[in-house]
Amino acid sequence: MDRAVILGGGPGGYEAALVAAQLGAEVTVVDSDGLGGSAVLTDCVPSKTLIATAEVMSDLSGAAELGVSFADQGGGAATEIRVDLERVNARVKQLAADQSRDIHRRLVRDGVRIVSGRGRLDGPGRVIASLTDGGEETIEGDAVLVATGAAPRTLPSAQPDGERILTWEQVYDLTEVPTELIVVGSGVTGAEFASAYLNLGIPVTLVSSRDRVLPGEDADAATVLEDVLRRRGMTVLSKSRMESVERDGDVVTVTLTDGRKVQGSHCILALGSVPNTQGIGLEEAGVLLKDGGFVYVDRVSRTSARGVYAAGDCTGVLMLASVAAMQGRIAMAHFLGDAVHPLNLKAVSSNVFTAxxxxxxxxxxxxxxxxxxxxxxxxxxxxxxxxxxxxxxxxxxxxxxxxxxxxxxxxxxxxxxxxxxxxxxxxxxxxxxxxxxxxxxxxxxxxxxxxxxxxxxxxxxxxx
CATH class of the missing domain: 3.30.390.30 (FAD/NAD-linked reductase, C-terminal dimerisation domain)
Known part of the structure; x- marks a missing residue:
């Protein structure tokens, strides 16, 4: 029986495991962070759940135009809509945990073995798992899929503390509503969080190093979004590059390279991602890494090392859960001799979940x-x-x-x-x-x- 070992339980990993099991392989997934990966536990599922709440707030704020008004129990008009951020975040984390458990159950049902630990390559066909409970296990495989994902990028001058200076993975521990939120970075992640918290009724300042938000998206679309954000009260600082982020008690100060300072109660760092590819034996096994540490793969998810595939954010191809899942499926289909359609990026749909x-x-x-x-x-x-x-x-x-x-x-x-x-x-x-x-x-x-x-x-x- 063919054996597949998968490093990482995110979309690239667990979708690959399901395909390999369906095709009759013996499949082992080595995962340390929880099945579903960042997409389910700290990124896509949590952020889009938060955004769903923000959408309700936005719809309510525009209800008057449709002839809908609100009144309190005394018959007077309700004048303010408030968000209970602690309850919102509790729901966010619960949904993420539930989704992770659902994935775990499905993998087990399909015969996939799950090893809790952190895996590293010991040559192309061998994985050594440092087990969560202690000790090590060596796992042999005819093919190894690296799907280790990526982590939020930080800078020496902008270090998160998990309380007021936050990466996008840390925002769900907030229990108090920020009085003034600063978002550094106007790419997809920064724009989504800035839009969401604005719609939750929180004053937001967006620091963008480029001349417009979403510099990688359609220019007409970005212009519409920026106009809406400004109209709804967001402060957008264009062509403003962050130099440092510091905290003094309850005040966070973002210093810009031109000397300006922006102060708020909280700051979210949305500075991009770095791949989780260091210290797991990739280069020693003959796996070629690109600039920035991303794994080089071809259109059927092969790396430069025979029998080693890679999928998802660690490849930097397109950092989308849908692409990660497709890369993982393609890898296992190729390994097991099933029909394979090479990855076609021109057919990939993507979405920015702003408002x-x-x-x-x-x-x-x-x-x-x-x-x-x-x-x-x-x-x-x-x-x-x-x-x-x-x-x-x-x-x-x-x-x-x-x-x-x-x-x-x-x-x-x-x-x-x-x-x-x-x-x-x-x-x-x-x-x-x-x-x-x-x-x-x-x-x-x-x-x-x-x-x-x-x-x-x-x-x-x-x-x-």
Missing amino acids: PEIATVGISQQAIENGEMDAESIMLPLSGNPRAKMQGVHDGFVKLFCRVGTGIVVGGVVVGPRASELIHPVAIAVKESLTADQLAGSFTVYPSMSGSVAEAARRLHRRG
């Missing part, structure tokens, strides 16, 4: 403007959508890209409520190489937000 959400798939407008593809585009504001009007939605758009000549849909952007759901038809079109006319020809419900996807596709029609 409004920003969802993307396929080629970007920046790539088109750089001449990487000859494509035309259309951008349709959601403000004209009848369902959006009914729901009081004013911000957002649908943008589609299609090849000149063939009309094949090659990418798209959706900005608006539940954009993560609305991007799916565009993702199908990109993956299956559908034309704009084919996308437009699918019936949509009236009225619906998805009607704007079909309408944008109709506007890309060119008479034959």
